[in-house]
Amino acid sequence: MASPTRHETVTGPAPLLALAGVTKVYGVGEAAVRALDGVDFEVWPGDFVAITGASGSGKTTVVSILGCLEASSAGEYRIEGVSVQALSADVLAALRNAKFGFVFQNYNLLSRTSALENVALPLVYAGVGRVEREARARAALAEVGLEGREESRSNQLSGGQQQRVAIARALVNAPEVILADEPTGNLDSRTGRDIMELLSGLNRDRGITVLMVTHDPACAAWARRRVVFQDGRIRSDTRGEVAA
Amino acid sequence: MTLPATASLAFTALMRNRLRSLLTMLGVVIGVGAVLMMQATGRGATAYVGDTISAMGSNLLMVIPGSPRRQMGGGMTAPLFTVADVEAVRRRAHDLDALAAVTTRPMRLVAGANNRIVSVGGVSPEFLSIRGWGVADGRTLTREDERQAAQVCVLGKTVRDALFPGGPALGQELRVHELSCRVVGVLEAKGASAFGMDQDDVMYLPFSTFSRRVLGSERVAFMMARAPSPDRIDDLKAQLEAVMRERRRILEGDEDDFAVRDPRELQAVLDQVTGVLTTFLLGVAGISLVVGGIGIMNIMLVSVTERTREIGVRLAVGARPRDILSQFLVEAVALSAAGGLLGILLGLAGAWGLAKAISVPFVFPAAAIPVAFGVSLLVGVVFGVFPARKAARLNPLAALRFE
Numbered sequence: 001m002a003s004p005t006r007h008e009t010v011t012g013p014a015p016l017l018a019l020a021g022v023t024k025v026y027g028v029g030e031a032a033v034r035a036l037d038g039v040d041f042e043v044w045p046g047d048f049v050a051i052t053g054a055s056g057s058g059k060t061t062v063v064s065i066l067g068c069l070e071a072s073s074a075g076e077y078r079i080e081g082v083s084v085q086a087l088s089a090d091v092l093a094a095l096r097n098a099k100f101g102f103v104f105q106n107y108n109l110l111s112r113t114s115a116l117e118n119v120a121l122p123l124v125y126a127g128v129g130r131v132e133r134e135a136r137a138r139a140a141l142a143e144v145g146l147e148g149r150e151e152s153r154s155n156q157l158s159g160g161q162q163q164r165v166a167i168a169r170a171l172v173n174a175p176e177v178i179l180a181d182e183p184t185g186n187l188d189s190r191t192g193r194d195i196m197e198l199l200s201g202l203n204r205d206r207g208i209t210v211l212m213v214t215h216d217p218a219c220a221a222w223a224r225r226r227v228v229f230q231d232g233r234i235r236s237d238t239r240g241e242v243a244a
Numbered sequence: 245m246t247l248p249a250t251a252s253l254a255f256t257a258l259m260r261n262r263l264r265s266l267l268t269m270l271g272v273v274i275g276v277g278a279v280l281m282m283q284a285t286g287r288g289a290t291a292y293v294g295d296t297i298s299a300m301g302s303n304l305l306m307v308i309p310g311s312p313r314r315q316m317g318g319g320m321t322a323p324l325f326t327v328a329d330v331e332a333v334r335r336r337a338h339d340l341d342a343l344a345a346v347t348t349r350p351m352r353l354v355a356g357a358n359n360r361i362v363s364v365g366g367v368s369p370e371f372l373s374i375r376g377w378g379v380a381d382g383r384t385l386t387r388e389d390e391r392q393a394a395q396v397c398v399l400g401k402t403v404r405d406a407l408f409p410g411g412p413a414l415g416q417e418l419r420v421h422e423l424s425c426r427v428v429g430v431l432e433a434k435g436a437s438a439f440g441m442d443q444d445d446v447m448y449l450p451f452s453t454f455s456r457r458v459l460g461s462e463r464v465a466f467m468m469a470r471a472p473s474p475d476r477i478d479d480l481k482a483q484l485e486a487v488m489r490e491r492r493r494i495l496e497g498d499e500d501d502f503a504v505r506d507p508r509e510l511q512a513v514l515d516q517v518t519g520v521l522t523t524f525l526l527g528v529a530g531i532s533l534v535v536g537g538i539g540i541m542n543i544m545l546v547s548v549t550e551r552t553r554e555i556g557v558r559l560a561v562g563a564r565p566r567d568i569l570s571q572f573l574v575e576a577v578a579l580s581a582a583g584g585l586l587g588i589l590l591g592l593a594g595a596w597g598l599a600k601a602i603s604v605p606f607v608f609p610a611a612a613i614p615v616a617f618g619v620s621l622l623v624g625v626v627f628g629v630f631p632a633r634k635a636a637r638l639n640p641l642a643a644l645r646f647e
Contacts, residue, residue: 122561
């Protein structure tokens with residue numbers, strides 16, 4: 001695991017996200033499953049992390065906890081030094097709104113809703129007015145290369161386009177971290193590569209921290225840091241050059 | 245999230261399932277519509293009965309045979325009054341402004357080739373003035389007619405039109421039983437009574453003429469008495485009772501075999517009946533609203549389940565639990581409010597149609613409308629809270645993964 005000392009000199013005094021001894025147990029008693037088992041993990045601003053591992057290794061769980069979609073069973077999670085456990089549901093919602101952007105394998109767009117409205121959704125909950133909402137959503141769609149498709153409904157878009165809409169939605173409220181769970185899992189390899197280019201560009205050009213769960217080594221190769229999960233623990237955490 | 249944004253979201257969601265939304269509202273529509281319709285119709289009928297009763301004449305009392313504990317028309321076995329009774333009342337009741345003896349009988353009238361069975365009344369000359377009933381044509385019945393037992397009569401408009409279609413009625417002769425009499429007046433049209441009877445299907449002739457020349461009996465079916473002012477009605481009533489008890493030799497403690505009725509009592513009885521009916525229908529409407537509310541709750545629970553993924557997405561992009569709560573609550577309230585509005589419109593239309601059908605005036609139920617709307621909002625809140633809370637308490641990750 002990377003030593004914090006080295007990072008302090010490079011990127012700042014405190015990690016952006018830090019898990020310490022985090023455990024997640026699903027179910028109770030005999031049926032209990034230990035999805036995460038005492039994980040220590042730090043994410044630094046500007047990181048581009050690929051999380052890999054066999055299914056059931058805990059990689060999706062760790063991203064869910066990092067994105068405040070779920071609480072841990074034990075251990076501590078700090079965001080910029082602030083412990084998440086004590087935060088109210090409303091503060092967690094505000095964190096998901098402003099600090100994180102989510103990209104899912106199945107896109108999770110609202111059906112029968114235009115691309116523009118889908119992208120503007122986080123701004124609705126951020127309390128942004130209609131006019132500004134629309135302008136920012138248009139800009140985000142342009143950034144992912146979907147200019148002119150603003151009024152298209154989700155079901156009128158291809159998989160790759162839907163995932164671009166999802167990325168625009170993740171981007172629209174200027175998050176510090178994008179959490180992507182198998183973003184290319186439902187796409188063909190060529191479209192997948194486009195999506196990876198998009199994510200890696202956001203990381204490179206806008207300094208957005210990207211955490212990506214993937215089982216595809218080709219995707220993982222885009223990341224500068226690769227973390228491998230096994231049985232709810234981190235097996236390896238390595239830094240390398242971007243393959244592309 | 246702002247309320248207008250939430251409301252427009254709710255509207256969009258409801259418009260997506262138009263038929264379902266409409267069917268869900270139906271319980272509330274029926275409940276609210278029924279309440280409003282009955283309110284309006286009840287008030288219209290009460291107002292109309294009130295109008296009809298005051299049209300009978302003001303400060304009026306009726307003396308009818310039969311025990312006062314029996315309801316209207318229950319005097320079949322008690323003896324009728326006599327002319328002597330009428331004279332005694334006229335002499336001894338101090339607070340009497342006017343008194344009329346009346347005997348009516350359905351009889352066939354013949355005029356030339358036309359004939360008709362009509363309610364024929366032998367009446368004292370005061371009768372028409374007590375009832376505040378004037379003539380449209382000709383003259384009314386006079387004391388002179390009564391004294392002479394003159395062979396004259398006045399006709400209601402319906403009778404006039406039936407017996408003398410197209411021609412003049414005044415001065416014409418008609419035959420009632422064996423008696424020939426001359427038409428001296430045509431009464432003003434009164435229209436139907438509160439009970440649907442045609443008040444213009446009548447013929448009146450002097451009491452003396454009717455009793456002596458037609459019936460051969462001086463019995464009096466009932467008396468109509470007028471007090472000089474409303475505050476003396478009760479005094480007059482006591483005097484009428486005292487005189488008639490003595491005339492009919494009713495002992496202290498025995499029950500009267502006649503009754504002095506105040507038409508205002510009829511109004512009170514009708515108000516009471518209307519009140520009971522309204523309360524009963526409010527109960528039925530209440531049940532309908534509860535059923536409607538349960539329908540809304542049911543469909544909202546279905547909607548929450550169907551849209552679990554959507555809720556997950558909203559939570560993931562930063563919706564607070566209270567945003568989700570208000571989204572679904574506003575949706576439930578929008579359903580019930582729309583149902584309420586529709587119910588109000590249908591209730592008003594129904595009340596208007598019913599008023600026209602039973603020819604009573606349509607009373608716009610101004611006070612009931614905001615109450616009905618408020619109740620429908622309340623139904624939405626009460627039955628929307630549970631599904632909305634269920635939605636708001638979803639775990640974001642579990643909601644996102646819901647299949």
